[in-house]
Amino acid sequence: MFSSIRNFGKNERGLIKMSGNLLFAAGVSPLLLSTAMAASSLLSIPTDDLPRNRYCGSGNVTLWECEMPRQTVVLCLETRQVSPASLSLRDVEQSGKNKLLARGGTDTKLSYASYPNGDASLEFYNKNSRYVLIDPLRGASIYEQIGSRGTQRKICASGNQTLSLNFTMEIMKTIGVYSGS
Template sequence: MRPARPPFLIRPVLLLAVLGGAFVAGAAWAEGTPMSANKTPAASSADTYPPSRVCGAGALTLWECRLPRQRVALCLAAKGQGAERLQVLRADKAGRVELLAAGGGGTKLRYEMSPNGDASLEFLRDGRQVLLIDPLRGPSILEQEMHGRVQRSECRNPNQTLSLNHTVALLRALGITASS
């Protein structure tokens, strides 16, 4: 009988496969024609992102955070121009939806990716900050700051979508590039 392979030997192989896939996807993006802000690859992206009742029909759910009494989602609206298509919506248990942040119209957006795989997207407007933090390991975090008061909530669902190649490509198409 052959001895079992130690788990630490499997991880490097998986890491190489993931990095190789990311390299190929990045090379394909670099060689291809960049998408316009109005022509995002909805068909292929719809398969990548699970739908959310928060975003509604016709919108892509790029990130979702489940909290005890509400859900918060980063939605890409089907209509609109550029970054104005991005919305952070909150829905309570009764289904009432509230807009927390939106791109465009004077909102400063900052998208960051770190070498360790963590990613974040910040919306800043009129002294109000909404920050979506998506660490590679562990649950996502929703952070809101208004008038110096910070509220930080850990999501109940493991989520790793802000650093996906599809998300990076969609944000680039909207004119939002990552800083590191």
């Protein structure tokens, strides 16, 4: 049921790979990260050890998921080389159509914040639109899409609390989008 990922270091470009232990439950977001992660960061994970995800595809892990009546929005992390471009936001319709909404990188900026009350948020924004994932410590998660047609705010079926995990915070610090609290 659980898979352990270990044995990481820096690669030839000086990019930090993962150290410590990370536990995943099959098909579930990361559950635990050892304190060794605080001194290190994540840039490369052997994808053979990761659970397969129905929305993000192989070599990816789901960091956040928002289920709504007609759609599911997921935050995917490409685990081979972690950078802003390895984070993507996908919209999966009830029919199964899987559409890329945003990917971090040159044209799309990312901003992550964690707050003293335990809430966390991640924002993808470019010149045309903004996508905001809001993860309150208590209560349902929220997905906002802001564009030329105004703001759509949707309440997720349940709360995730995955954006406030140490694992997620370390990823955001590694890729340079963490603004802290």
